[in-house]
Amino acid sequence: xxxxxxxxxxxxxxxxxxxxxxxxxxxxxxxxxxxxxxxxxxxxxxxxxxxxxxxxxxxxxxxxxxxxxxxxxxxxxxxxxxxxxxxxxxxxxxxxxxxxxxxxxxxxxxxxxxxxxxxxxxxxxxxxxxxxxxxxxxxxxxxxxxxx
Amino acid sequence: xxxxxxxxxxxxxxxxxxxxxxxxxxxxxxxxxxxxxxxxxxxxxxxxxxxxxxxxxxxxxxxxxxxxxxxxxxxxxxxxxxxxxxxxxxxxxxxxxxxxxxxxxxxxxxxxxxxxxxxxxxxxxxxxxxxxxxxxxxxxxxxxxxxx
Amino acid sequence: xxxxxxxxxxxxxxxxxxxxxxxxxxxxxxxxxxxxxxxxxxxxxxxxxxxxxxxxxxxxxxxxxxxxxxxxxxxxxxxxxxxxxxxxxxxxxxxxxxxxxxxxxxxxxxxxxxxxxxxxxxxxxxxxxxxxxxxxxxxxxxxxxxxx
Amino acid sequence: xxxxxxxxxxxxxxxxxxxxxxxxxxxxxxxxxxxxxxxxxxxxxxxxxxxxxxxxxxxxxxxxxxxxxxxxxxxxxxxxxxxxxxxxxxxxxxxxxxxxxxxxxxxxxxxxxxxxxxxxxxxxxxxxxxxxxxxxxxxxxxxxxxxx
Numbered sequence: 001x002x003x004x005x006x007x008x009x010x011x012x013x014x015x016x017x018x019x020x021x022x023x024x025x026x027x028x029x030x031x032x033x034x035x036x037x038x039x040x041x042x043x044x045x046x047x048x049x050x051x052x053x054x055x056x057x058x059x060x061x062x063x064x065x066x067x068x069x070x071x072x073x074x075x076x077x078x079x080x081x082x083x084x085x086x087x088x089x090x091x092x093x094x095x096x097x098x099x100x101x102x103x104x105x106x107x108x109x110x111x112x113x114x115x116x117x118x119x120x121x122x123x124x125x126x127x128x129x130x131x132x133x134x135x136x137x138x139x140x141x142x143x144x145x146x147x148x
Numbered sequence: 149x150x151x152x153x154x155x156x157x158x159x160x161x162x163x164x165x166x167x168x169x170x171x172x173x174x175x176x177x178x179x180x181x182x183x184x185x186x187x188x189x190x191x192x193x194x195x196x197x198x199x200x201x202x203x204x205x206x207x208x209x210x211x212x213x214x215x216x217x218x219x220x221x222x223x224x225x226x227x228x229x230x231x232x233x234x235x236x237x238x239x240x241x242x243x244x245x246x247x248x249x250x251x252x253x254x255x256x257x258x259x260x261x262x263x264x265x266x267x268x269x270x271x272x273x274x275x276x277x278x279x280x281x282x283x284x285x286x287x288x289x290x291x292x293x294x295x296x
Numbered sequence: 297x298x299x300x301x302x303x304x305x306x307x308x309x310x311x312x313x314x315x316x317x318x319x320x321x322x323x324x325x326x327x328x329x330x331x332x333x334x335x336x337x338x339x340x341x342x343x344x345x346x347x348x349x350x351x352x353x354x355x356x357x358x359x360x361x362x363x364x365x366x367x368x369x370x371x372x373x374x375x376x377x378x379x380x381x382x383x384x385x386x387x388x389x390x391x392x393x394x395x396x397x398x399x400x401x402x403x404x405x406x407x408x409x410x411x412x413x414x415x416x417x418x419x420x421x422x423x424x425x426x427x428x429x430x431x432x433x434x435x436x437x438x439x440x441x442x443x444x
Numbered sequence: 445x446x447x448x449x450x451x452x453x454x455x456x457x458x459x460x461x462x463x464x465x466x467x468x469x470x471x472x473x474x475x476x477x478x479x480x481x482x483x484x485x486x487x488x489x490x491x492x493x494x495x496x497x498x499x500x501x502x503x504x505x506x507x508x509x510x511x512x513x514x515x516x517x518x519x520x521x522x523x524x525x526x527x528x529x530x531x532x533x534x535x536x537x538x539x540x541x542x543x544x545x546x547x548x549x550x551x552x553x554x555x556x557x558x559x560x561x562x563x564x565x566x567x568x569x570x571x572x573x574x575x576x577x578x579x580x581x582x583x584x585x586x587x588x589x590x591x592x
Binding site: 031034037067068070122 | 470471475476477478480481484499500505507508509510511512513514515516518566569
């Protein structure tokens with residue numbers, strides 16, 4: 001397990017998410033699968049509230065093409081978590097999010113990962129350019145070093 | 149679907165729980181199963197923080213013997229929910245919780261239900277009297293009409 | 297916990313469903329919430345394969361208005377389960393399913409419950425008569441005693 | 445999305461897993477999170493049945509330190525899936541599994557990924573050598589090219 005110490009300040013945006021009883025597995029800590037549910041939730045909450053994504057009827061939706069997570073420390077229900085979110089590479093039709101999971105009272109990340117969305121037409125599922133309003137929201141999550 | 153209008157004030161205790169992306173099903177609203185995950189989470193959070201339940205190593209655990217839910221209105225991610233919790237019948241080894249689910253901005257419940265815990269020995273899973281500290285926490289959630 | 301012994305032969309239709317690692321909770325058995333996921337899966341699999349329900353684009357969908365479960369014995373991953381399904385009351389727009397969960401190697405049910413669907417128009421969510429093909433499939437799951 | 449065509453024959457071991465109603469998300473396909481639940485289930489089912497892993501009381505448990513998935517094609521409930529499993533690197537205390545997800549009727553993988561377990565002492569969570577019986581089971585999943 002990596003010895004890297006990743007602080008909250010590495011992330012532009014933080015979303016507070018409580019754990020649920022059923023998130024714990026038989027080993028008494030959060031099931032690894034749930035970390036991805038946290039990533040998904042942080043990203044889509046941001047896209048909806050800041051980028052105007054309409055998950056019910058919008059013409060453009062984001063589909064996941066790749067995700068990854070490194071697990072460094074256990075967290076467990078009833079911990080409250082904070083999900084850190086920033087944007088790495090922002091392409092014409094795709095975006096790579098970089099994420100981390102923090103226990104609410106811990107200075108360093110318990111897990112880090114990434115998640116790649118390709119935006120597609122809801123009907124034919126072909127990739128389309130990211131709509132302007134959404135792109136603008138994503139640009140606000142880019143770190144300085146990612147800007148040209 | 150019942151026309152009953154159930155207000156927050158019917159519940160002693162309210163727990164705020166955000167929804168997650170994956171809670172929505174193909175019909176665009178919270179999957180019925182998730183309501184029970186909300187009940188479970190509200191109850192166990194209370195038992196841990198107020199009643200001293202030790203889910204990792206305590207000698208006594210609560211196991212569910214019955215649950216039920218009536219679904220009156222749809223809720224959907226990214227709604228934030230409030231779970232109302234009170235105690236109905238409180239027996240020697242068992243307790244019946246009464247619950248409701250509210251959208252954060254709605255005056256009346258979207259769903260109501262109940263959940264029955266029997267407390268058992270962690271090892272042999274035989275029922276045991278509810279420990280005093282836990283019982284005291286449960287009594288605080290009883291409604292006036294349930295008191296003798 | 298009820299002493300009733302419910303055999304597989306009480307159910308018209310049986311669906312085999314393996315458990316998953318994350319179904320187990322911290323107490324080492326299937327989380328109560330998962331039983332409802334099993335009910336949901338057995339019912340919808342039947343409606344799709346036998347009743348022609350089109351969950352992606354059909355004009356009529358089934359929404360849950362009530363569900364209940366009694367938990368009599370623990371089951372746990374990696375158990376394989378069989379879900380028993382029959383139809384109780386079959387109304388114009390609604391149906392009450394009766395279900396049970398069996399460990400694959402156990403003669404009697406570990407849990408029993410019910411689940412009520414109201415069929416509605418996908419667009420306006422108003423109740424509609426159950427389409428003929430679907431009704432016919434549901435009638436095949438009625439027990440003799442439910443027939444007039 | 446990669447154009448690679450990955451056949452079942454790339455995997456030593458295949459586990460058949462049906463999908464569940466609640467696995468579908470609002471976009472009508474399997475939520476990305478569920479793929480990891482499939483990985484987890486295929487791996488642990490193998491470890492329990494072939495390697496003698498005792499998830500309830502064994503002294504050694506496997507904890508996930510990293511996982512990744514690439515999503516190439518959609519799958520959806522009620523699809524039945526097959527999870528392909530093989531072992532890549534097998535170290536003293538850790539193992540890297542390589543996995544793929546196939547629709548039961550499709551020749552090529554819909555998703556591919558990996559999953560790294562470190563085996564630890566259940567009590568203190570420090571890494572320990574993989575027990576002999578478990579190691580033997582893992583060796584049987586190694587591909588020819590991974591053998592020295």
